[in-house]
Amino acid sequence: MDNEFEAELQRRLARMESPGCGGMVQTNLPWKDFAIAVGALAVGSGLLLWWAA
Amino acid sequence: MVDYIRTETISAVRVPEDATLNELPLLPKERLWGFWDYSVVNIGLAIATWAFLQGATVAYYVGAVQAIASIVIGYGISVLLVALSPVLASAKYGVEQFVMLRSIFGHAGARLVMIITSTIFAAAWSAILAIMLGHGVVNIINTLFGVSVSKTGAAVSVLGLIAIIASWAILARGPVSVERVSQIVAPALVIILVVIVVIIFTRVSWEELTAIPPLDPEENPHVSFMVAIELGIAGGFAWWPNMGNLARLTRSARIAFWPNWIGIFGASVFAAIVGTFAALLLKITEPTDWLVPLTGAVFGTIALIAIAFANVTAILSQGYGSMLALRSGGGNLFRRMAWPLMGVIILGPAGILVFFPEAVYENYGRFLSWGAILVAPLVGIGIVDYFILRRTRVPVRELYKPVATSAVGYWRGWNPCAFAALAAGAITYTLLLHPISYEPSPWFLYTTASIPSCLVGGLVYWVLTTSVTQPLGLGGYALETPVSTGIINAPR
Numbered sequence: 296m297d298n299e300f301e302a303e304l305q306r307r308l309a310r311m312e313s314p315g316c317g318g319m320v321q322t323n324l325p326w327k328d329f330a331i332a333v334g335a336l337a338v339g340s341g342l343l344l345w346w347a348a
Numbered sequence: 349m350v351d352y353i354r355t356e357t358i359s360a361v362r363v364p365e366d367a368t369l370n371e372l373p374l375l376p377k378e379r380l381w382g383f384w385d386y387s388v389v390n391i392g393l394a395i396a397t398w399a400f401l402q403g404a405t406v407a408y409y410v411g412a413v414q415a416i417a418s419i420v421i422g423y424g425i426s427v428l429l430v431a432l433s434p435v436l437a438s439a440k441y442g443v444e445q446f447v448m449l450r451s452i453f454g455h456a457g458a459r460l461v462m463i464i465t466s467t468i469f470a471a472a473w474s475a476i477l478a479i480m481l482g483h484g485v486v487n488i489i490n491t492l493f494g495v496s497v498s499k500t501g502a503a504v505s506v507l508g509l510i511a512i513i514a515s516w517a518i519l520a521r522g523p524v525s526v527e528r529v530s531q532i533v534a535p536a537l538v539i540i541l542v543v544i545v546v547i548i549f550t551r552v553s554w555e556e557l558t559a560i561p562p563l564d565p566e567e568n569p570h571v572s573f574m575v576a577i578e579l580g581i582a583g584g585f586a587w588w589p590n591m592g593n594l595a596r597l598t599r600s601a602r603i604a605f606w607p608n609w610i611g612i613f614g615a616s617v618f619a620a621i622v623g624t625f626a627a628l629l630l631k632i633t634e635p636t637d638w639l640v641p642l643t644g645a646v647f648g649t650i651a652l653i654a655i656a657f658a659n660v661t662a663i664l665s666q667g668y669g670s671m672l673a674l675r676s677g678g679g680n681l682f683r684r685m686a687w688p689l690m691g692v693i694i695l696g697p698a699g700i701l702v703f704f705p706e707a708v709y710e711n712y713g714r715f716l717s718w719g720a721i722l723v724a725p726l727v728g729i730g731i732v733d734y735f736i737l738r739r740t741r742v743p744v745r746e747l748y749k750p751v752a753t754s755a756v757g758y759w760r761g762w763n764p765c766a767f768a769a770l771a772a773g774a775i776t777y778t779l780l781l782h783p784i785s786y787e788p789s790p791w792f793l794y795t796t797a798s799i800p801s802c803l804v805g806g807l808v809y810w811v812l813t814t815s816v817t818q819p820l821g822l823g824g825y826a827l828e829t830p831v832s833t834g835i836i837n838a839p840r
Contacts, residue, residue, distance in 0.1 A: 297680070300370075307373050308745050311441075318376040321440045323740050324601035332431075332609070336424045347417035347573070 370675055370683065373744060374442030379599040383607060386598050390611020391534040392661040393590070395541070398476065398712075399616045400635030400655075402583045403623025405713055407633065408564045409572040409579075412557050415624040418573060419617050422580015427613040429802065430584060431605050433730030434592030437742060439604030445592025446673045447747050451824070452733050452809075455751045456761030462673050465589045465722060470670035470694050472715055473586070474515070474663045475701035475708050478508035481659040482705065484636040484652045491645050500706060508702030511656075515663040516695050519671070520688035533657045538615070540651045541622050547643050548625050560628045574793055575786060579713070581798040582720035583620070587612050588727065590669035663695075670694045717783035724798040725773020725805025729766060732806040737813055741829040755824030758817070765812035773805025 310317035381389065406415050438445045446462040453461055482504035486497045497503050548557070565572040591612070595604040623635055632638045636655070640648030671690045675682050682690065701708050734740060743755060751757040758764075780789050781797035791800075817823045 297683075300372075300683070304372055304748055307375065308748065310375075311373055311744060319373060319442055321442075321599075321601050321604075323440065324436055324605050328602060328605060332428060332605075336428055340421045340424065343417035343420055347414045 370672075371444040371447045371748075374596060376599075378597075379442065380597045381603065382599055383603045386594070386603055387607040387610045388531050388534050389594060389665065390607045391538070391615040392531075392611075392658065393587070393594075393665040394612045394615035395534065395537040395619045395658055398473070398480070398662070399619035400623035400626075401476075401480070401633075401712060402579065402616070403620035403625075404627040404633040404635060406576045406579055406620065407562060407624045407627035409566065409576045410562050410569075411560060412625060412628060414573050415576065415628075416621055418576035419580050419620045419624070422577045422582075423584045423613050423617050423620075425799065426581045426584025427587075427608055429727045429731070430588050430591050430612075431608045433727055433734055434588070435595040435604055435608065436601060437730070437734045437740075438592035439595040439598050439601060440740070441742060441744055442596055443742075443744060443747065444596060444672055448592065448742065449730075450747050450754075451738070451742055451756045452729060452763065453766045454756060454758040454761045454763040455754070457758070457763055457766060459678070461726070462678075465726075466670045466673040467694060467697075469586070469589050469719065470666050471697035471701060472708070473666050474512065474695055474698035475508070476712060476715075477659040477663050477666075478511040478515075478698060478702050479504060479705045479709050480636060481511045481656045482507035482702070483634065484639075484656050484659075487636050487640060488649050488652050491640050491649055504705050505703045508705070509699055511660060511663065512695050512699045512702065515660050515667060516688075516691045518660070519664050519667045519691050519695075533654065533661045534615075536654045537619075537658050540654055541618055543647065544622050544626065544639075544643060544651070547647075548622075548629060551642075552629060557625060557629065563627065563631060563633065568793075570793055571788055574788070574796060575781075578720075578781060578792075578796050578798060579716065580620075581724075581796060582716040583616070584612065585720050585723040585727065585798065586716060588723045589673070590666055593669040593672050594665065663698075667691065667694050713786070714784055717781070717786070720798050721774045721777045721783055721801070722770075724777060724801035725770050728773060728802035728804070728806030729769050729809040732810045733813070736810065737818075737825060743824040743827040743829050746824045746827065755822070755827060758822050763817070763823075765817050766809060768812060769805050769809035772808040773801040776804040777801035 307319070311319045403415070403419065406419060410418060434445045434448065437443075437448050441448070446458055446466065449458040449461060452458070483499050485507045486499050486503055489495065489497055489503075562572065566575065591608070598604040598607075626635070626638045626642055627633050630638045630641060632641070636652060639651050639655075642648070643651060671687070671694050674693065675685070675690060682693075685693075734742070746755040749755075749757075751761040777783070777797045777800075780792045780795065780800060781787070788797075813823065818825055
């Protein structure tokens with residue numbers, strides 16, 4: 296069981312380290328998405344604070 | 349489970365077990381969830397009765413308008429931070445979140461953090477949910493049969509235990525079961541919430557609702573408002589032990605990121621606000637108590653049944669994340685253990701706690717605070733390590749090497765710099781807000797406790813890593829790491 300697991304782990308790591316990562320590694324979240332989330336949260340929080348004051 | 353994997357170099361390999369149930373990095377075909385799959389799971393996780401209880405707790409401190417503001421702001425901050433760490437790192441590499449944590453704390457350190465955050469939290473949350481379910485079912489029985497079964501007696505404990513056993517039976521089948529249950533429960537709960545809102549506003553106008561004072565506010569209204577925000581932040585941080593492992597099953601970074609805003613933000617906020625409104629209106633803070641008086645016997649009973657299922661969904665999601673964590677971080681003993689037995693290890697303590705319903709249930713707020721003390725600095729440390737120090741590139745192979753040869757082995761599997769940062773963040777929290785008495789310091793009125801704790805944890809970690817760890821060549825910060833070309837069109 297452990298040998299099987301270790302062998303499978305090594306196969307997967309090798310695939311991850313191959314060119315293109317064998318499709319195992321996602322590209323990063325686009326910065327635009329992050330900026331939209333932060334911006335919406337900041338604007339929304341500001342409006343809510345103004346409303347609740 | 350036996351499965352077959354096709355890669356560029358391997359035609360068919362016998363796998364000992366479904367990789368989504370252990371710590372192997374996931375193959376593309378093992379990424380089970382698209383956008384709506386993950387959104388539904390997320391909503392099912394968020395709309396348990398703890399969201400109602402969260403809203404009811406906020407009703408102690410603030411009225412309807414400030415409740416909306418504090419819940420949205422509090423949850424928004426914590427959901428954003430949790431989405432950054434641990435969600436994106438685990439999703440990117442398909443690596444279990446506590447295995448990923450080895451890059452920060454070392455192998456042994458990550459195991460300690462995992463045991464504390466994952467197993468203990470899972471036991472406490474599952475017990476709270478099961479006890480709430482017991483309360484709900486007792487209310488159903490009392491409503492349907494006109495009896496007065498006590499909610500402090502054995503009935504609640506027995507019903508809670510049944511919920512725990514049922515959850516274990518479903519969970520023993522793996523994460524697909526969570527998805528299927530969520531797909532039924534989540535939409536039903538959204539409908540119920542909308543109906544409850546409609547019923548509330550047929551009883552009172554917006555002006556009348558917003559004129560209702562909070563149930564037990566602090567003397568200073570600003571303190572009450574900040575405590576309400578802090579409750580929201582702590583409520584969002586409570587998802588930390590689970591979200592990385594759930595996001596690991598998603599197919600892209602966007603799918604890992606945005607459904608958090610639909611589920612643990614949108615659905616939690618909606619349910620919590622409804623909980624606040626109902627608690628203010630009826631002056632009852634126990635969610636399962638106000639459903640029948642508010643909506644009538646028929647709809648109230650239907651809603652209680654649906655919420656009971658939702659509680660089971662949340663126990664399943666909590667349980668899955670914790671079982672996976674224990675399997676990956678608990679060493680050879682847990683790696684060899686059968687998956688159903690893992691379920692017994694995780695849910696067993698909750699099965700005992702349900703026999704002390706009052707003690708568990710009445711410590712909800714205290715429990716949230718203690719969670720935030722730990723999770724707030726963990727989030728800050730995680731963000732600094734993954735985004736600033738590693739530039740989103742993790743040496744995955746090092747995570748799986750033995751301590752003695754791993755670049756993230758640090759000192760015998762421990763990274764004292766990370767623990768020092770964690771302690772600094774935790775101390776910051778307790779200096780700003782006493783976690784038991786909820787006594788705030790003067791600074792708390794402007795800063796909350798969780799945000800400074802998060803910032804201090806991250807800052808101390810950055811200082812210690814750049815001044816101690818990196819100069820000693822520890823942590824694998826200079827190693828080459830895999831660079832993705834994207835997962836969507838990858839070979840399967």
